Amino acid sequence: MEMDEARDRTVLSMRPPVRKKFFREKRRVTFGTIQIPELSRRLIGDILEMARISSGKYVRQFEERFADLLGVKEAVAVSSGTDADILALAVLHDFGAKRGDEVILPALSFVATGNAVVHAGFKPVFVDIDRKTLNIDISQIEGAITEKTRAIMPVHLMGKPADMDVINAIARRHGLYVIEDAAEAHGAMYKGKPVGTLSDLAAFSLYVAHIITTGEGGIVTTNREEFAEILRSLRSHGRACKCKRCTLNTASAYCQKRFHGNGGEDIRFVFERVGYSSKMNEIEAAIGLGNIENYLDIVEKRRHNLLYVLDRFNRFSPYLTTIHEEPHERIGPHAIPIIFQEGASFTRAELTHYLEENGVETRTLFASMPTQCAGFAYLGYQPGQFPNAEYIGKHGIHIGVHQDLGLEEMEYVLDVLGRFLETR
Numbered sequence: 032m033e034m035d036e037a038r039d040r041t042v043l044s045m046r047p048p049v050r051k052k053f054f055r056e057k058r059r060v061t062f063g064t065i066q067i068p069e070l071s072r073r074l075i076g077d078i079l080e081m082a083r084i085s086s087g088k089y090v091r092q093f094e095e096r097f098a099d100l101l102g103v104k105e106a107v108a109v110s111s112g113t114d115a116d117i118l119a120l121a122v123l124h125d126f127g128a129k130r131g132d133e134v135i136l137p138a139l140s141f142v143a144t145g146n147a148v149v150h151a152g153f154k155p156v157f158v159d160i161d162r163k164t165l166n167i168d169i170s171q172i173e174g175a176i177t178e179k180t181r182a183i184m185p186v187h188l189m190g191k192p193a194d195m196d197v198i199n200a201i202a203r204r205h206g207l208y209v210i211e212d213a214a215e216a217h218g219a220m221y222k223g224k225p226v227g228t229l230s231d232l233a234a235f236s237l238y239v240a241h242i243i244t245t246g247e248g249g250i251v252t253t254n255r256e257e258f259a260e261i262l263r264s265l266r267s268h269g270r271a272c273k274c275k276r277c278t279l280n281t282a283s284a285y286c287q288k289r290f291h292g293n294g295g296e297d298i299r300f301v302f303e304r305v306g307y308s309s310k311m312n313e314i315e316a317a318i319g320l321g322n323i324e325n326y327l328d329i330v331e332k333r334r335h336n337l338l339y340v341l342d343r344f345n346r347f348s349p350y351l352t353t354i355h356e357e358p359h360e361r362i363g364p365h366a367i368p369i370i371f372q373e374g375a376s377f378t379r380a381e382l383t384h385y386l387e388e389n390g391v392e393t394r395t396l397f398a399s400m401p402t403q404c405a406g407f408a409y410l411g412y413q414p415g416q417f418p419n420a421e422y423i424g425k426h427g428i429h430i431g432v433h434q435d436l437g438l439e440e441m442e443y444v445l446d447v448l449g450r451f452l453e454t455r
């Protein structure tokens with residue numbers, strides 16, 4: 032025992048001594064954070080004790096809590112936000128969509144949105160964005176519709192709701208589905224309703240940088256039970272089993288339905304559709320259950336940070352701009368987007384370098400998928416076709432507003448930005 036303690040002390044003393052100080056002094060404004068609340072720790076202990084790691088009762092509980100939070104009938108948890116996008120789109124194959132049919136989406140998003148359309152078996156048809164909202168330009172959607180279009184996939188980028196009334200009206204006129212990419216929009220409201228409840232299906236990311244996190248993970252929300260059943264099949268290889276509560280995951284480990292497929296087959300090995308392997312596991316769900324307990328507190332803190340900066344951002348006009356909250360909406364506090372003016376006397380690299388040097392972590396504000404991401408070159412789009420998305424792809428960044436930051440850090444960000452502009 033004594034020897035163990037002595038060895039522990041030696042090992043501890045070998046850790047880099049300045050690490051904590053470095054983070055406090057240099058890395059003042061990090062992009063993301065993760066907390067493992069007491070509840071999560073307790074549940075993880077239970078999961079390890081039971082040695083029951085793969086999707087089970089805690090995933091189900093997490094789904095129920097998430098659905099309640101939004102006020103939707105169904106929430107189906109998966110292994111990432113990208114898989115949430117893919118599976119939500121793949122549901123459409125059960126409703127007549129063919130491989131190669133088209134899905135309309137904004138040119139600017141995190142590349143996962145475009146990747147998901149391809150992985151679900153569709154052709155992405157990109158539409159430019161509105162530079163003020165960073166969201167799909169609603170005036171260009173109808174021009175992109177063809178007889179092969181099956182769905183519109185708006186993205187609520189940086190938590191700012193896309194104009195869903197207009198998008199839903201276009202979809203209704205043309206008989207299309209609408210699937211929201213709500214990866215960044217936890218806590219966002221549009222005309223009094225939560226984002227993620229405004230269309231046929233919505234996909235959230237639960238990655239660490241997002242408001243409710245499971246570490247890695249995603250979740251699809253919908254009010255249609257038939258969609259949820261298909262999602263449960265899709266996330267598990269397209270199996271014929273799609274019950275909301277799987278009795279095989281309970282102590283009884285017996286399922287009455289199992290050997291009643293056509294000809295008495297085990298329905299676990301009847302595959303009804305091309306599926307994926309995208310389940311969430313119990314440890315991830317336990318992290319999510321702990322975080323969801325603190326959801327209101329997290330959203331409030333993050334909104335406080337975000338609005339503090341947005342309300343003071345005019346001082347940088349016209350050199351730097353950001354988004355604004357309109358009376359009909361509540362922005363989901365994901366991050367602060369910053370866009371710099373055309374013809375400015377500095378480059379994005381200079382701005383990000385200055386921020387990073389001064390302890391403010393930055394992320395670029397993504398790219399025009401069709402013209403700035405090599406993976407989509409096969410579609411044949413040419414640079415210049417998406418001027419607004421391409422502009423943001425070269426002139427945009429975003430920085431964190433997470434719950435472990437406060438007004439002191441937000442004031443610091445404003446100060447660093449001000450100092451940067453003074454030196455230009």
Ligand SMILES: Cc1ncc(COP(=O)(O)O)c(C=O)c1O
Nearest residue numbers: 111112113141143214236237238
């Ligand atoms: C708009 C958007 N869609 C999809 C995703 C994919 O989520 P994940 O990283 O959990 O796969 C992200 C990730 O942050 C995103 O920002």
